[in-house]
Amino acid sequence: MDPFDYYCPTRVVFGPDRIVALSELIPRERRVLMVYGGGSIKRNGVYDAVLSTLARHTVVEFGGIQPNPEYETCLAAVEQLRAESCDFILAVGGGSVLDACKFIAAAARYDGTAWDLLEDNSLTADALPVGAVLTLPATGSEMNPNAVISRAEIEQKRALIHPLLYPQFSILDPTTTLSLPERQTANGIVDAFVHTTEQYITRMVDAPLQDRQAEAILLTLIEQAPKVMADPSDLSARSNIMWAATNALNGLISCGTPQDWATHQIGHELTALYHLDHARTLAVVQPGVWEHCFAAKREKLAHYAWRVWGCDGMGTDAAARAAIARTEEFYHSLGIGTTLADHDIPAAACDRIAARLGERGVALGEDGAITGAVAGEILRLRIGGD
């Protein structure tokens, strides 16, 4: 196990009808900027629940955060926040809204051009407090200091990660997820699953507790996913998936272990260029990363196959191969295609993304072995179609 620091000060408030806790979690004197997305919270009752709980607070609304939250939209929120002198940001929605709020919180306290913060995270020196009412289990943003922001104008997607950006609190009410469309439910499961594997499928390391904590999340998702796909009103499955998704990216399972994240970095390019849902990019890219890096990852892939997929009798190579196949089948079982062709993305994407990542001089994966050119090779394994 490598040396590590673990710090995660977010308060999680979990359970049905916990939104009422907001009135105590946000001090009365705060001026709240309530940020949300496309308006689904107005249809499922969350919007009304938040406003009635905050009836005695001053609340200013900012709606319209996109999936893959857009830089320009966040800047508009910062402008409104400053105009209204808001000093607390309440995210109501999924990971995109949360990510946007973290970036808004940092940008509101930064005097330069806000994009700088995404180019150089260390420029963040202050941030407004953020709280959240989570309505979509997927990104783990509710219990971590990470934000991913897109900028359509220059076709870029960048991360801001800073300890000042942990939400002060996150309310996780699984009943708010009952009305999620199947596509978002499936995406959320894949997102949480891949967050876990990015921190787990690297090489064999001496961190047996962290391995088993990762396996706990994967096994829970594999077990609960078919229940919620069969019955979207299954509150038990919704609850277990919600808590698993939070645990997948709160930093605990990566304590003292190597991490990969190549699948995410390459996937971000597919979203930036072809607007594919984040989770679907992961389902496309991941099998390619595992196949291309098979020699480096085969022992851990086999360990994963034995522990998670029940491939007990198999030898290392066969188990590692089975791990890739079983994972892809799992994504298919959620209705998610795993090739570029499945999502109508042209084979030209391979060269295009290789060039873009090459220009940025990336060295992705736990060993830094994945350059832009290698990313192109990985994507070529995922072209699919006839």
Add this chain to the structure above:
Amino acid sequence: MDPFDYYCPTRVVFGPDRIVALSELIPRERRVLMVYGGGSIKRNGVYDAVLSTLARHTVVEFGGIQPNPEYETCLAAVEQLRAESCDFILAVGGGSVLDACKFIAAAARYDGTAWDLLEDNSLTADALPVGAVLTLPATGSEMNPNAVISRAEIEQKRALIHPLLYPQFSILDPTTTLSLPERQTANGIVDAFVHTTEQYITRMVDAPLQDRQAEAILLTLIEQAPKVMADPSDLSARSNIMWAATNALNGLISCGTPQDWATHQIGHELTALYHLDHARTLAVVQPGVWEHCFAAKREKLAHYAWRVWGCDGMGTDAAARAAIARTEEFYHSLGIGTTLADHDIPAAACDRIAARLGERGVALGEDGAITGAVAGEILRLRIGGD
């Protein structure tokens, strides 16, 4: 899964030679009360490492905290703290030192009689900041807001649990545990093991992630324990046990689940009256709780047997019985006896403890079914001897 709040703001700093982080973790202007136990830190180099790292801080020392920290000793520390105007408490040692420091931190900011805080935790309204250098993995005190304090004069042992008492930081340097005597090593493993089972062996609940997170800790302890018992200098095993013990009582595995703690409550009486090591009381009491509450716990015991002890083919009753036997064998493998007779405690302890707990009107266990009289019945199952 029941509703829950999860909040754990302690920063963990883990790894060899991390004690140097102290100089940055404690602001320079703080006056530090450095609290330790019987002086083992002077033999293993930790004392020198702390003082040289804090060379530019004002440090006042208070040594002599007992295992099962004594109320009167803590009061003496409060007196010294006030006389020296200290405003930061640094615990250097194991869980007893940490627990003492939390109590000192609360007592220093309480105007009444400090024992009140142990009788009524809600009286805690303020506390000094506490940081820790942990040298003994066992209690989990390094990442939770709990303290257990003893008072020999009235033969009592009480808990103080309050969110103001989370350590600000805990430095976990596994090399500091290499010189631990075998008895303390074994005790620490049993303590962490029973912390986990107190939150896990209750009834079957719909919390599959939390179950697997608990199993992750138990499996890690079972796997690592023989390594460290065979080779006390095994830094890998020391590291994995240290991190497992912290995870056993940082609140994560009990999110939304019932908890038992009867073994601890009855065990505290054995320590208060007969001065038996805390962990050894747990090893004595626990099999009795499980046997006495077999009907209520059998399904979860069987689940534990299947998941943790590999009793796959067995039916529910046989697996549940095997779980009790295997757990007891595990304690024996660490050189720890599991009956009163093994520790020369007379059978009269059963009636004596039944009466004491009866006077306090306790209702222990996840169902509150264990009264003083029931505790006596449980202890009678553990008399042992010929």
